Amino acid sequence: MGLLSKKDAALITDPLLDNNPITIQVLGICSALAITAELKASIVMAVSVMFVLGLGNVVISLMRNIIPSKIRIIVQLIVVATLVIIVDLVLKAFAYELSKTLSVFVGLIITNCIIMGRFEAFALGNGPWRSFLDGIGNAVGYGIILIAVGFFRELLGSGTLLGFKVLGDPIEKTGLYAIGYENNGFMLLSPMALIVVGIIIWIQRSKNKSLIEEA
């Protein structure tokens, strides 16, 4: 790798698969269940978390030597909260409809375990560049799962992708609907998101047996 050393590249590639925050560490599940009924919301959520986690990691990493360890959680919270408020206000200004769909979940990025987890586990002990890579890597790993879940839930639940009617029109009975296909309402309910995440975890662990925990 020209741009990144092998060790730095691993910071980005590891969280994508073998150390994925959702499927392996099982963090950030709440938002994965709550907002993935639409692909668009999943993508926006993934980008927001990437922004917050990437920048937040850099900020915490820069301050890591001056934060007294007794109050570090509060400092971390302030950093996240600031970044989340920026995201929230940007969404409200430029994508109001979408920010209504995401509702409280943008605000709840603050409590997303992945973010505090990375601050604690990585940014407090590493330099800003490596922390930035780590933040982006974890956010992308989180985003991939979110987008995959959102893809299946929107496609099977509403028959659309990003709002486009890819399977035909359910009311005018075109496309697949002409031959009797119907949308699966269960896909839009949160339990189904849990099952989809579960299936992803299942497939991943059956491909890579070393990920299976000892019973």
Place this chain on the structure above:
Amino acid sequence: MSLKQNLHNLKEKYKGTKMAPAFNAIHTFLYLPNEVTHGGTHIKAADDLKRTMNIVIMALIPCLLFGMFNAGYQHYAAIDGSLRTDVLANFFTWDNLWIGIIKVLPLVIVSYAVGLIVEFIFAVIKGHEVEEGYLVTGMLVPLIVPVDTPLWMLSVAVVFGVVIGKEVFGGTGMNILNPALTIRAFLFFAYPTWMSGDKVWVHDAVNRVGTPDAISGETILGSYAQNQEVIYSNWDKFMGFIPGSVGETSTLLILLGAAFLIFTKVGSWRIIVSTFIGAAVMGLIFNQIVAADVITESSKFYGLMNTVWYEHLMIGGLAFGAVYMATDPVTASQTNKGKWIYGFLIGFISIMIRVFNPAYPEGVFLAILLMNVFAPTIDHYVVQGNVKKRLKRTKVKTA
């Protein structure tokens, strides 16, 4: 060469290979295996899993046959109401059976075909023998869905139910939820327009909406929920000449099946009896609430609360659920005391859901699924209670 010999040869040929479970399953399904266990002590008993499953299927056959006639009868009676004046003369007719054959049999065939394919695939991948667990599930599923359920929906639901409801937990005997009810729940939440409302329970009612030939397919529970009178007598309700899911309308045949299951010791009489008691108690409580004038006729709960308690036992899927679903030995409580609690709560909660959720009066499957989840907890406390009791007894003695 006979079929048996052929199957045996195939089995020998594929022994030790990946496909072996598939051939073993076909062979043992049709014939008694000719292997004997070598060495050690072993118990010989006739009531193996295959026998148990076959007994349940035998108990279900009358419900299936009745359901086939009833599918046709409800269809024709909805078109021509005068058929209802002489039920017995108009029920067991070839026309009725024909509707049953073209509508109900495909449900049975698809349910078995899809479910067994999934079972075979899992057996081959995981390298264990195909288990008999699906034989009963495959028969239960067609009996608890509306007659016009599209076959592809049933297939999707069966794949979901068998994989998520059973195989992820480790296959037959390891599942927490009853697979047949998981399938029913999936259908209900995924395709509510096909699973509830007043049009799905009678064959062809959906297609006729908005045409001059429109027919009603309202179930009794649906009518009661809206506080309307129904045209069916208690006799109709008990015998099962009423619209509903394919095989769950006839309380009489379900009770006969229950007697058969109890006689052969396959079904637990404690669960069956306690479920009916639980439902009756809840029904009585609601009747008392109405009698005490706590709620008025304008309340949306009035219709079903005012339903006489013994009617609650005959309408909807309560009897079917109590006899064939709640008694599933894998998902029910194992201890005798636990069975009483488990069954009672199923009946109790069923009627509660039925009354308090007028949009969906059929709460039996939800109640059973809920108690499936709690069954191990109930058992745990029953066992712990017994342990404590005995400890206390020994302490008293030594003191």
